[in-house]
């Protein structure tokens with residue numbers, strides 16, 4: 647098997663087809679944009695997005711009148727985001743910064759800080775998570791809120807199940823390319839002590855006769871955090887948990903882990 651390429655690298659399939667694949671993500675993102683819009687409240691709110699990727703959420707929030715700064719480590723993901731916004735009326739409301747969400751500094755404070763669709767779960771150590779939360783605390787307005795959409799260990803465990811893996815070939819039709827993209831988990835390794843897992847995903851692009859045109863094996867790495875590990879990190883960074891949800895739609899139980907954070911009341 648060829649050495650997997652990192653996820654979201656230049657010319658990777660995970661980057662090129664990110665929006666198409668995310669559109670097929672299923673129920674887990676139902677209500678996502680509405681959830682962020684409701685928390686943003688007043689218009690225009692100042693929003694900071696950590697791990698903004700291709701600008702999927704960035705564009706949706708800017709189109710609703712908010713000003714938004716998108717931070718991402720990956721230059722090619724940001725390039726996609728800039729292309730997406732290039733002809734968008736909301737362009738003037740958006741600013742992008744290539745940086746690590748654990749190590750950046752921006753002027754001003756934000757009403758809402760979000761790390762959508764598992765961006766924060768790419769942080770693999772407690773030190774990184776503590777640094778990420780410290781950047782959130784520094785950049786959040788006094789009455790601001792932050793939302794972290796995290797991947798759960800159970801979700802990763804399901805993905806890692808070998809019998810599931812053999813059945814997990816997902817086929818995604820590509821209207822503009824008149825071709826088929828398939829994604830298949832072909833390998834995994836979970837380190838339970840370090841609370842991280844690496845998943846190798848094989849992508850194949852096929853023509854209408856199902857002949858393989860191109861393929862790529864890419865490695866996706868996530869870390870997970872347990873409930874009892876959250877409190878000390880929040881205490882260290884002066885934040886507190888105001889809500890924890892399992893899905894974006896009120897009253898609907900899902901498999902997500904969504905934290906809503908605020909500054910800790912110094913008098914509490």
Ligand SMILES: C[S@@+](CC[C@H](N)C(=O)[O-])C[C@H]1O[C@@H](n2cnc3c(N)ncnc32)[C@H](O)[C@@H]1O
Pocket residue numbers: 654668696697698699700701702703717718719720723745746747748761762763764765768769
């Ligand atoms: C699953 S994508 C989510 C993109 C976007 N927020 C969305 O919801 O579509 C995760 C993004 O986090 C970015 N990322 C990973 N680690 C990061 C870090 N330490 N600092 C900033 N961005 C990071 C990746 O480059 C990738 O674009």
